[in-house]
Amino acid sequence: MRKILTIAWREYRAMVATKAFLISILMMPILMFGGLAAMSMLSSIGELKERRILIYGVEENPGLFESLQAAAEQENARKRQARETTSKATSNPRDDFASGPQELFNLEARNEQLDDAARAEISDQIRRGELYAFVELPPNLVTDNSGAGFKVNFYSQDSSLSEARRWLMQNLNRIVQESRLKLSFSDEQIHQIERARAPIMVAGLSLVERRGEEIQGAEEKSEMLDIFLPMGLMMLMFMVIFMAAQPMLETVLEEKSQRIAEVLLGSVSPTQLMIGKLLGTVAGSLTIFAIYMGGSYFAAQQRGWTEHLPLHLLHWFLLFQIFGVLFFASIFMAVGASVSQLKEAQSLLLPVWMVMMLPIFVWLLIIRDPLGPLAVGMSYFPPSISTTMILRLATNQAIPQLQLFTSLAVLIVSTLVIVVLAGRIFRVGILWQGNVPKFNQLLRWALRG
Amino acid sequence: MPNAIELHGVTKRFGRQIAVDHLDLQVPEGTIYGFIGPNGSGKTTTIRMILRIFQPDQGTVHVLGKSNGTVADDRLGYLPEERGLYKRMKVREILRYYARLKGFYQCNAEIEDWLERLGASEWSNKRIDALSKGMAQKIQFISAVVARPQLVILDEPFSGLDPVNMEALRSAVLALRERGTTIVFSTHDMSMAEQMCDTIFMIFRGKKVLDGTLDAIQAQYPADRARAVLSENGALPQLAEVADVEANGRVLEFRMNNPSEPNHYLRQLMQSHTVESFQVIRPSLHDIFLRIARPEGYVEPDQSSTEVAR
Numbered sequence: 001m002r003k004i005l006t007i008a009w010r011e012y013r014a015m016v017a018t019k020a021f022l023i024s025i026l027m028m029p030i031l032m033f034g035g036l037a038a039m040s041m042l043s044s045i046g047e048l049k050e051r052r053i054l055i056y057g058v059e060e061n062p063g064l065f066e067s068l069q070a071a072a073e074q075e076n077a078r079k080r081q082a083r084e085t086t087s088k089a090t091s092n093p094r095d096d097f098a099s100g101p102q103e104l105f106n107l108e109a110r111n112e113q114l115d116d117a118a119r120a121e122i123s124d125q126i127r128r129g130e131l132y133a134f135v136e137l138p139p140n141l142v143t144d145n146s147g148a149g150f151k152v153n154f155y156s157q158d159s160s161l162s163e164a165r166r167w168l169m170q171n172l173n174r175i176v177q178e179s180r181l182k183l184s185f186s187d188e189q190i191h192q193i194e195r196a197r198a199p200i201m202v203a204g205l206s207l208v209e210r211r212g213e214e215i216q217g218a219e220e221k222s223e224m225l226d227i228f229l230p231m232g233l234m235m236l237m238f239m240v241i242f243m244a245a246q247p248m249l250e251t252v253l254e255e256k257s258q259r260i261a262e263v264l265l266g267s268v269s270p271t272q273l274m275i276g277k278l279l280g281t282v283a284g285s286l287t288i289f290a291i292y293m294g295g296s297y298f299a300a301q302q303r304g305w306t307e308h309l310p311l312h313l314l315h316w317f318l319l320f321q322i323f324g325v326l327f328f329a330s331i332f333m334a335v336g337a338s339v340s341q342l343k344e345a346q347s348l349l350l351p352v353w354m355v356m357m358l359p360i361f362v363w364l365l366i367i368r369d370p371l372g373p374l375a376v377g378m379s380y381f382p383p384s385i386s387t388t389m390i391l392r393l394a395t396n397q398a399i400p401q402l403q404l405f406t407s408l409a410v411l412i413v414s415t416l417v418i419v420v421l422a423g424r425i426f427r428v429g430i431l432w433q434g435n436v437p438k439f440n441q442l443l444r445w446a447l448r449g
Numbered sequence: 450m451p452n453a454i455e456l457h458g459v460t461k462r463f464g465r466q467i468a469v470d471h472l473d474l475q476v477p478e479g480t481i482y483g484f485i486g487p488n489g490s491g492k493t494t495t496i497r498m499i500l501r502i503f504q505p506d507q508g509t510v511h512v513l514g515k516s517n518g519t520v521a522d523d524r525l526g527y528l529p530e531e532r533g534l535y536k537r538m539k540v541r542e543i544l545r546y547y548a549r550l551k552g553f554y555q556c557n558a559e560i561e562d563w564l565e566r567l568g569a570s571e572w573s574n575k576r577i578d579a580l581s582k583g584m585a586q587k588i589q590f591i592s593a594v595v596a597r598p599q600l601v602i603l604d605e606p607f608s609g610l611d612p613v614n615m616e617a618l619r620s621a622v623l624a625l626r627e628r629g630t631t632i633v634f635s636t637h638d639m640s641m642a643e644q645m646c647d648t649i650f651m652i653f654r655g656k657k658v659l660d661g662t663l664d665a666i667q668a669q670y671p672a673d674r675a676r677a678v679l680s681e682n683g684a685l686p687q688l689a690e691v692a693d694v695e696a697n698g699r700v701l702e703f704r705m706n707n708p709s710e711p712n713h714y715l716r717q718l719m720q721s722h723t724v725e726s727f728q729v730i731r732p733s734l735h736d737i738f739l740r741i742a743r744p745e746g747y748v749e750p751d752q753s754s755t756e757v758a759r
Contacts, residue, residue: 002549002552002554003549003550003552006546006549006550007550010546014535014537014538018537254535254536255535257532258532258533258534258535258536259529259530259532259533260532260533260534260535262497262500262502262527262529262533263527263529263533263547263592263593264550265500265502265521266500266501266502266521266525266527267521267523267547267550267551268550431497431502
């Protein structure tokens, strides 16, 4: 046992006491969550972009431009103020993600009628960067109460995705509706209509919890949290497994190519060696988990988000992580023992990668329907159990206990089988100096030892 | 003298290929035992069976009094050829690691002692990949002996070493024997085997072909080599009925196809050269190795007339 612990300690140190480990600890979240963080950062740093927009057809819609301009100024002032108060100690992470692009709208009124040549000319101005967009208002937009549908044309280089277009549509509808109502109704009547049309909010609440005698009230749920928390946990699981399994491959390759394996196997049995290596890898993965969890907790505490951290999932995460790491580290170890170079390992690992990443491709489908056939099916497919189950558990939907424990049992049994089969491949492969074995040869090693 | 290693009727197959074939071997304690044999002859397989990395298909392997097992004895140290060290580990760390894997936990004093003895103390905090080849070989040697083994298997311990480092390691090996350690020494350097080994064992195509002291081995072969010292460099002599000719300056060595008549060869030499000395010698280990391991179908040089190339 002491020798196994000696091997485990070396493996652990080889994994975590390196510069590469520190760099990857920092780089992995940046690579995985970098897109989200970059969006959030880019929207809050740099100058506010001014969007110069020409509005045509103003004369035929009296008062409309003035109202639009007032709305634009109000919106611009709100954005400027938000930018100045950069201390973003928001109580809900949703506010951060919802802040959107930072644009200021500079509207200019135009009265000319546009023909195709004029439109082409203005389009060229947009291409040259002299303005951002132009809008054609149809005549009598405000006064026409016939119920006919109107279409306002918004021309820009990014019109389909344009934030300005969305803002304009919202405000144009609001202003035109108010103006039309004023033509037919008194202020009091309009007031009554508005009250009657007051929007109804359907709040998403968690289920009411029963804690012994005490009943804990439901809490309002955040859409962003419901989406990003499961995804974040799934990515964390993936990162931990990846960061633990990959060094195993490299170490075994080094042991094989440098004939270290012969020295080791001259001191311990292959089984002792394998157990020691796996223990060290699991310990390394727990360190990675502790670092990320500690970091997340610290960051959440700084922002007052600790209540959103899924601490109740901690034990499940650890269980699925440990077996997930054992499962994949064993496979990586067997592959490392079977080849002589990293590039040879890549072709053998491609199918492993594919199944390992399967939940990442369908995560949105799983969190939308965590009890659906896809989610349940993937919870019983050993390579995807760890990531799928943590994804499902993080949705806070009640996962049937039978499914949960069956899934864990499948993972444990399949991990034990994989460890045994990988051990057989490892024993033969680590001293194998010939060509890269073919799949059926690996299978023969795995089955016969 | 009791034996450190005993192999009885050991056979090891890999698929249809027989790597070691009914091998019997006794390595007495406290001796330096040379393992020689061409590549692929079964040497490494034999060593791996002694290390318990491989199990024999037939026969028994006794190492330090223990019969077949699955894990090498902690009293056994092993030095693989050239490699065997983690490149990114520091010298002292790796020595400590290997000592502990042999169950030797209070190893710091022994490590310091060996580092000092082989002049490697100042490298103890360096990573293996920062060491020269000679220094890495020394560290590798220390890793094999740091746990005070009773039996050490050294696979090509001197390969790639400069004369100074070679002498340092040679002295260390001899010192180990003085301490009573049994040393199995696998090498392709026949002169080193002649110098250092008490007993020599040669394996060829999985079978034992030589086993004994150098004298005993040489006695099995007729004294069919001649060494002549010529008085001057000059045109090379034309010699008939010779093989394996080697010329080194004025010294000429060859194998006589008819060793019972050395005068016949001396006369041939004297026809064209002044011969300062002429000596009939026993074949060296190198010659014997070549005679055994030469590929089948190998055609000897023209025996009727051989011009010596200098």
